[in-house]
Amino acid sequence: MVNTVVAGLDGSAESRAAAEWAAREAKLRDLPLTLVHVWEPVPDPIAQAPLLAAETLQHWSERIPREAAEGLRLRHPGVDVTVEQISGRPGEVLPRVAKDAALLVLGSRGLSGIGGFLVGSVGQMVVAHAEQPVVLVRAGEQAADEHQADPVGIPSAATPFRPVVLGIDTENPHDTVIEFAFDAASRRGTALRVVNGWNPPPYYAYAIPADPELGPELRTNQVAALTEVLRPWQVKFPDVDVTEVCRWGSPAHHIVEASREASLVVVGRRIRRSPVGTHIGPVTHAVLHHSTAPVAVIAHP
The missing domain is CATH 3.40.50.620 (HUPs)
Structure with missing residues (x-):
């Protein structure tokens, strides 16, 4: 097929x-x-x-x-x-x-x-x-669920699509997942909201309270990494308006929160050949069970 x-x-x-x-x-x-x-x-x-x-x-x-x-x-x-x-x-x-x-x-x-x-x-x-x-x-x-509300507050298939949400890990980004999300947003004529939830490495947990400047510095680095990952895709899809959301905390939580105003949520799943287990991954598993919008799971190596 x-x-x-x-x-x-x-x-x-x-x-x-x-x-x-x-x-x-x-x-x-x-x-x-x-x-x-x-x-x-x-x-x-x-x-x-x-x-x-x-x-x-x-x-x-x-x-x-x-x-x-x-x-x-x-x-x-x-x-x-x-x-x-x-x-x-x-x-x-x-x-x-x-x-x-x-x-x-x-x-x-x-x-x-x-x-x-x-x-x-x-x-x-x-x-x-x-x-x-x-x-x-x-x-x-329903079709209306994927669209923005009209001036009187009622969603309708005649109004623009809500944004597409992409959950991304800047340490392990994959082109297949990113391209699917950009393409989905482009086809819908809507914006792409890229959500990156992150936590500092365990050895930073004790250093951050002692060094107030370390937290903002880590966030600045994380934001820069997200921007760098998305840069070539914004060139490839110039019609897609991209909003970057980089927040400290559970990635699944932030993606699920973003799903409340989304037409589609896009997440990845690493392909594993073992016949044992579900191999969905904790973040994708949580998003599947709690997203309020349709969820696209994109397999990648």
């Missing part, structure tokens, strides 16, 4: 929200959208039960993705929507099917009315093993 946006669809509210987001993203990128419905085979003893009639199986394997595709075509004219049905385990099938896609979009349940995600086992497995960008979208996410 080269040059396409892929959305996982299982009929749930969160997967429908993900499909809608994926359709909007496909339009921004001028790419087709593929809805992938993964049907997990039912164990034989259950499959033979009389409650699972042929009509029930047909509903889940054919009707849901077909009706979802029809609705998306009506609501997003110009987007080429196709459906692919595959048998297997979703956590294993989705990364493989979307291996060469521009990005893979999944749904995730909201934790509460305030915001945040509840990332299920399938979502965590896909994020941990997919090597293409993966976007998680909360149930109930």
Whole structure:
């Protein structure tokens, strides 16, 4: 599935929200959208039960993705929507099917009315093993949620996009993550807010109270490092207005705070080949569970 946006669809509210987001993203990128419905085979003893009639199986394997595709075509004219049905385990099938896609979009349940995600086992497995960008979208996410409020305080798809937020580590920046964020902001015609949360090395902990000038000096150095990392990308994307936020403290906390006014949050994940563990990383894991905006996780070496 080269040059396409892929959305996982299982009929749930969160997967429908993900499909809608994926359709909007496909339009921004001028790419087709593929809805992938993964049907997990039912164990034989259950499959033979009389409650699972042929009509029930047909509903889940054919009707849901077909009706979802029809609705998306009506609501997003110009987007080429196709459906692919595959048998297997979703956590294993989705990364493989979307291996060469521009990005893979999944749904995730909201934790509460305030915001945040509840990332299920399938979502965590896909994020941990997919090597293409993966976007998680909360149930109930709407196009208006990504836009600024109008003069009377109501967000609308007719108003400009909210900023894109990029969480970055200046000690280990990666071009793939930075480029995705700049490109997303450029396509949306909005600003990019780059958030860098940092803490001084442990051996500075005792020196800072004794030397009042050491704290400001460390921050100045950190700000300079962030500016240096972003400089070539600002040249490459001159249309993107960049705001740098460099704050002492938990990176995850500062990124989550910034997500409250964001249209999209972009974070990275280092690719690890070990089959054991989730390999998401503590900052990305925290952002996934607490961001109030869709989160794009970009895998990098």
